[in-house]
Amino acid sequence: MSAMELCDLSAYELAALIRKREISAVEALESTLERIELVDGRPGSLDAGEITAEDHAKVHAFITRTEETARAQAQAVDKSISEGVIPGPLAGVPYTVKDIFNVRGTRSTAGSRILSNYTAPYTATAVERMEKAGAVMLGKVNLDEFTHGSSSESSAYQPAPRNPWDTSKVPGGSSGGSTAAVAAGMGALSLGTDTGGSIRQPAAFCGVVGLKPTYGRVSRYGLIAFGSSLDCPGPVARNVRDAAMMLSVIAGPDRRDSTAVTIPVPDYTAEIEAGVKGMRIGLSPDFFKIQYFNHESGQMEEEPISDEIKQAVEQAADRLSEMGARVVENVPMPRTKYGIPTYFVISRVEVASNLHRFDGVKYGYRTPVPAEDLDELYRRTRAEGFGAQPKLRILMGMYVSAAQYSEQYYQRALRVRSLIRGDFERIYDPQGEYRLDALLTPATPTPAFGYGDVYGDTVLMQYADQFTVTGNHAGVPGLSLMGGLSKERLPLGIQLLGRDYDEATLLRIGRAFEVATEDAAWRKVRPQVLEGLS
Amino acid sequence: MTEYEAIIGLETHIQLNTETKIFCACKADSWGDPANSNICPVCSGLPGVLPVLNRAVVEKAVLLAKAMHAEVQSDSYFDRKNYFYPDLPKGYQITQNDHPIALGGYMDLPLPDGGTRKVGITKLHMEEDAGKTKHEHGRRLVDFNRCGVPLIEMVTAPDLRSADEVAAYLIRLRQLLRWLDISEADMEKGHLRADANVSIRLKGETGLNEKTEIKNVNSIESLRTAVEKEIARQIREVEAGNAIEAWTLDWDEDTQSLSKMRSKETMADYRYFKEPDLLVVRLDEAWESAILADFPELPLARRERFVREYGLPEYDADILTSERSLSDYFESVNQAYGGDPKRVSNWLMNDVLRLLNEQGLEAKDLKVTPGYLAEIIKLVDANTINTPTGKALLEKVQQTGQPPKEIVEAEGLAQVSDTGLIREIAARIVAENPDSVEKFRGGKEGLMGWFVGQVMRESKGKADPNLAREVLEELLKG
Numbered sequence A: 001m002s003a004m005e006l007c008d009l010s011a012y013e014l015a016a017l018i019r020k021r022e023i024s025a026v027e028a029l030e031s032t033l034e035r036i037e038l039v040d041g042r043p044g045s046l047d048a049g050e051i052t053a054e055d056h057a058k059v060h061a062f063i064t065r066t067e068e069t070a071r072a073q074a075q076a077v078d079k080s081i082s083e084g085v086i087p088g089p090l091a092g093v094p095y096t097v098k099d100i101f102n103v104r105g106t107r108s109t110a111g112s113r114i115l116s117n118y119t120a121p122y123t124a125t126a127v128e129r130m131e132k133a134g135a136v137m138l139g140k141v142n143l144d145e146f147t148h149g150s151s152s153e154s155s156a157y158q159p160a161p162r163n164p165w166d167t168s169k170v171p172g173g174s175s176g177g178s179t180a181a182v183a184a185g186m187g188a189l190s191l192g193t194d195t196g197g198s199i200r201q202p203a204a205f206c207g208v209v210g211l212k213p214t215y216g217r218v219s220r221y222g223l224i225a226f227g228s229s230l231d232c233p234g235p236v237a238r239n240v241r242d243a244a245m246m247l248s249v250i251a252g253p254d255r256r257d258s259t260a261v262t263i264p265v266p267d268y269t270a271e272i273e274a275g276v277k278g279m280r281i282g283l284s285p286d287f288f289k290i291q292y293f294n295h296e297s298g299q300m301e302e303e304p305i306s307d308e309i310k311q312a313v314e315q316a317a318d319r320l321s322e323m324g325a326r327v328v329e330n331v332p333m334p335r336t337k338y339g340i341p342t343y344f345v346i347s348r349v350e351v352a353s354n355l356h357r358f359d360g361v362k363y364g365y366r367t368p369v370p371a372e373d374l375d376e377l378y379r380r381t382r383a384e385g386f387g388a389q390p391k392l393r394i395l396m397g398m399y400v401s402a403a404q405y406s407e408q409y410y411q412r413a414l415r416v417r418s419l420i421r422g423d424f425e426r427i428y429d430p431q432g433e434y435r436l437d438a439l440l441t442p443a444t445p446t447p448a449f450g451y452g453d454v455y456g457d458t459v460l461m462q463y464a465d466q467f468t469v470t471g472n473h474a475g476v477p478g479l480s481l482m483g484g485l486s487k488e489r490l491p492l493g494i495q496l497l498g499r500d501y502d503e504a505t506l507l508r509i510g511r512a513f514e515v516a517t518e519d520a521a522w523r524k525v526r527p528q529v530l531e532g533l534s
Numbered sequence B: 001m002t003e004y005e006a007i008i009g010l011e012t013h014i015q016l017n018t019e020t021k022i023f024c025a026c027k028a029d030s031w032g033d034p035a036n037s038n039i040c041p042v043c044s045g046l047p048g049v050l051p052v053l054n055r056a057v058v059e060k061a062v063l064l065a066k067a068m069h070a071e072v073q074s075d076s077y078f079d080r081k082n083y084f085y086p087d088l089p090k091g092y093q094i095t096q097n098d099h100p101i102a103l104g105g106y107m108d109l110p111l112p113d114g115g116t117r118k119v120g121i122t123k124l125h126m127e128e129d130a131g132k133t134k135h136e137h138g139r140r141l142v143d144f145n146r147c148g149v150p151l152i153e154m155v156t157a158p159d160l161r162s163a164d165e166v167a168a169y170l171i172r173l174r175q176l177l178r179w180l181d182i183s184e185a186d187m188e189k190g191h192l193r194a195d196a197n198v199s200i201r202l203k204g205e206t207g208l209n210e211k212t213e214i215k216n217v218n219s220i221e222s223l224r225t226a227v228e229k230e231i232a233r234q235i236r237e238v239e240a241g242n243a244i245e246a247w248t249l250d251w252d253e254d255t256q257s258l259s260k261m262r263s264k265e266t267m268a269d270y271r272y273f274k275e276p277d278l279l280v281v282r283l284d285e286a287w288e289s290a291i292l293a294d295f296p297e298l299p300l301a302r303r304e305r306f307v308r309e310y311g312l313p314e315y316d317a318d319i320l321t322s323e324r325s326l327s328d329y330f331e332s333v334n335q336a337y338g339g340d341p342k343r344v345s346n347w348l349m350n351d352v353l354r355l356l357n358e359q360g361l362e363a364k365d366l367k368v369t370p371g372y373l374a375e376i377i378k379l380v381d382a383n384t385i386n387t388p389t390g391k392a393l394l395e396k397v398q399q400t401g402q403p404p405k406e407i408v409e410a411e412g413l414a415q416v417s418d419t420g421l422i423r424e425i426a427a428r429i430v431a432e433n434p435d436s437v438e439k440f441r442g443g444k445e446g447l448m449g450w451f452v453g454q455v456m457r458e459s460k461g462k463a464d465p466n467l468a469r470e471v472l473e474e475l476l477k478g
């Protein structure tokens, strides 16, 4: 096993050392930049040319690196601390930002050619709060184009990110750059987004902690929208405490986002060690199978999930039970199977509208071909600027919201969405039969799949989000964390789904699970790309 | 001869006079400002921005809804109307479709024959404006200043029956909007925009025939003319056996004519859906009653009351209630005066209105306070000054802001009621004008006015004209 570097420390540890002036923010940053040099390879670009064997062995988390501003930020933190002022709870902690957030003066591409030349004139609220807390931004990390995917392969910026545990596998997506970076020590934290599972699924694939907060808990201002009623910015971290620290920083009301709730933000680390004694944690059979619609037979069909993941979840339930939680089995979540089809409709309608603004008129890419008229300008710009995923989603969104189909698809999907919400309300109802504090599920049906294996099959790709997407429909929080390692040495992800605005309980359970598995053999294994580093 | 009647509905867009835009903090009114000077990431639709609703827009919408007798909804929603156009930076307009702020409503439009036309309202909702595009030197220029300016779209039922009724409706609407301080309601500046849907039918028929839509008219007068012309055209077409087609007609102000606009082959599908970036607009009882706490008496009700309570002629009542501050002013003067309201009305209708028009003021801005005007009228009533002096005094008070009595004293404006002095002047004039005297005595009694005028001139306007007349009659007839 290789030596631990500063960049492998948690945000909590780094912040404490920097605060106590045992290390400087600049040292933490330089260690991280060195790691990036060693494992990340070339950043994603539009004209990547041939993807070489060397590329295959690297992580490629970044699109844009901002070393210079990072150094300035780190120096400012050190200066401030030397003057006796602690800039904030994350002072000096290096982190990355998914390239779907606007950061003033920084290229903000959304992983798309259509924003390749776009420099944001303002900063997203969540990023602004990280800055205020003293965190040091390393740069913008890669993602599926406009967050449209579950593997990060669809980015217009290649090479796309790869899984640090096995670079022949995908890191998941769409926050694949974020989770790969955190897993490989390229920043202790990353700011991701989750619309159908885009934080939790790649966190599971990369063996890190990913938290999708309750809808409205973190402001969406400055996040380039995908599904506006589903999008949640959230933390990616290496452990639960770090995720809690980061959530405490980024959560809260925002006068620029009216859907950001005004409910007060607790200190999510305060009760984190309080354990699970007396908590009711549910297991649902509906999360132990993949259910999908077979277009040929016209029937819903079922397939089992990976045995290894199933076991990881069962073992997690055992650990939590040993720590005093009451595990409630056979909790019915009958609408889980409608999660993906419903998502296919709602997210597409919203994104088709959200992507209207990219028309080549005001900013971003515009076709170099002189257009005969306005319609041609629009058509060429969008045909050349968008990749396959946004195009597919726009087409589908246009179709299902058209006047003659809206009732049949969109309005119906909205009704199904409230039924899905009903599933959750029933199991959390304090007067109900289940009275759960959380639901324990697999985060994904399988561990990370091979690079190129699923890409191109939009429907199959989407089923990677089967267990995460209902949380977005219902708006409830979800925490994804590593629950073990497969025989192939790939992380196995488990998920905790919770009550509205009750991230604190999920974090507490997650932390208890970490404590319970502290000495597990799989905890000692490091990602492949970190093996053999001096 | 066949008799036709016109069936007209109006689609109006009302620009609200809020300080800031509907979803951001930019200044709402950009009149005279350079292009793209009142914009921010939100109203220019940059990636990642979100709208935040300006509560003042809701408040003004509620005021209008109440004035139109519409049913204000406790929950309303915004929707996205999706389409591509360069002046629409997000590619969708945030508007209200399924669940608007108010439902139903009507306006009782007084007609010249004394009757009333009940004009139904079929739509009343809040929305954001788009920007402006113009073509210059083969380039298309876009100005986003107007993006996000708050609008209320209000559509009438096809209840208007003539071009005159169209004009009357818009005049009443403009009056109401200013009365409620909702909008400047200036059609020339685009604060009030109106498109007219026009069709005709034989009198006595009940169905609706194909209609045309008149767009881009910039004044009430022009819309009256445009509608008149379109009705005449439709009658000509029908008489000639031609069918009316559902055209959109563009008004050309310079040539005062309508021309057919390029028609779209298919109806646009805006793919409306609920705006996920905004919450439900929840108008709870507390908020609604706060908005309506100072809801004023409306112009038509006040007009009726002026007739009833003050015994004013309809004509006076109509003019005095044309504008809220004028009607308030009338009531205040009347209260301070305590005499015949018609006398106050005369002063307002003749002198005060002229002053307001000349100086471009509203009654509330006058230096002649209601108290001062009452004082001037009382001075005239008491014969302390004569009427022409009173009118001159009004101007002086407005210039200086000094109390009328002080001016009268300082400038010695008090009327001469000294019979001796007047007799002396009158005698001199009679002596100096033997020709006129002879003519008067020969039966040209109309010359009396001339003699009185001479006395007034000689006395520098201070003589009591009634007294002068008395003395002159004595001298001339005697």
Ligand SMILES: [Zn+2]
Pocket (backbone or CB within 6 Å): B021, B024, B025, B026, B038, B039, B040, B041, B042, B043, B044, B148
């Ligand atoms: Zn603005």
